[in-house]
């Protein structure tokens with residue numbers, strides 16, 4: 001059998017991006033060492049805030065091309081607080097990549113991993129298993145993505161233009177309903193979609209809300225409901241185990257996903273996938289964490305679980321069940337590494353840094369996992 005090679009463009013970026021990416025590739029190499037059907041060919045490409053400081057470009061043309069040509073993109077983190085564009089905003093080429101590759105759905109799975117302590121005292125916290133689906137092509141970030149459309153600021157006032165369009169909202173909701181359907185196929189207890197907006201105050205959100213219910217009618221086999229974003233901030237702390245798939249506006253998704261990561265052990269535990277119709281980019285939910293960069297303290301789990309999302313996506317897109325099984329095997333190995341409760345990340349007050357957590361996952365891969 002010829003072995004199929006997926007081309008993976010790797011952008012490690014800034015801060016802990018390099019550390020968690022090194023750990024991720026080490027784990028992927030162990031995972032796929034004996035995989036006869038497919039492998040991954042890595043192409044490392046430059047980009048990020050430091051690259052901007054060094055060269056004047058945060059995302060060189062050849063990196064953009066390598067991302068567009070790849071089967072998938074593995075992304076560490078980019079941005080450093082002390083390196084800014086002339087207008088004072090942070091260098092965040094990941095936003096430009098989302099725009100250029102039309103990665104409209106930010107998929108952030110939030111799942112409690114047994115053995116990882118919860119900040120919630122309620123034992124039902126062990127059942128947390130939902131997915132935030134963040135709209136990423138417009139919303140309250142529209143002005144940042146399309147600065148030419150932004151009203152001009154002066155020394156007395158500044159503006160941020162938001163936009164909600166029918167086309168972007170419909171595809172977001174359809175993505176969310178489809179995801180809920182797939183989750184229900186795997187677990188009959190799932191299949192609920194909860195739209196999060198601020199339709200009671202903002203007219204763009206009222207439009208978002210209206211389109212949600214139009215799409216819900218077309219997906220009537222699934223259960224659909226709705227929650228305002230302020231109430232959702234409360235509910236995600238009080239009863240996060242109730243939720244399944246949560247589509248929301250760009251900035252609301254940005255904020256809620258940090259809150260949600262806090263429920264399952266912090267940003268270092270929280271993977272994400274930026275998905276479009278053609279491309280997929282897989283990155284941890286966290287940023288570059290400059291406060292711990294270069295100290296070996298970063299938890300690589302979010303990056304490693306993002307690689308599992310990548311394998312699942314490649315498997316589905318290319319009709320290759322072997323890639324989907326490797327995704328499942330990797331996720332099981334992460335669970336097995338934490339199951340005893342002996343591995344505790346520094347973020348959670350433990351002593352285990354990048355190397356120890358990577359080693360525990362690699363060891364778990366070497367043990368047979370129950371399917």
Ligand code: ATP
Nearest residue numbers: 079267268285286287288289290291292298299347
């Ligand atoms: P951005 O503004 O770029 O989106 P962020 O809000 O995701 O960044 P970070 O700078 O990544 O935030 O980190 C916020 C806090 O979480 C920091 O104290 C950081 O040390 C911690 N943190 C983030 N990622 C990890 C990780 N992988 N392991 C341990 N701690 C982390």
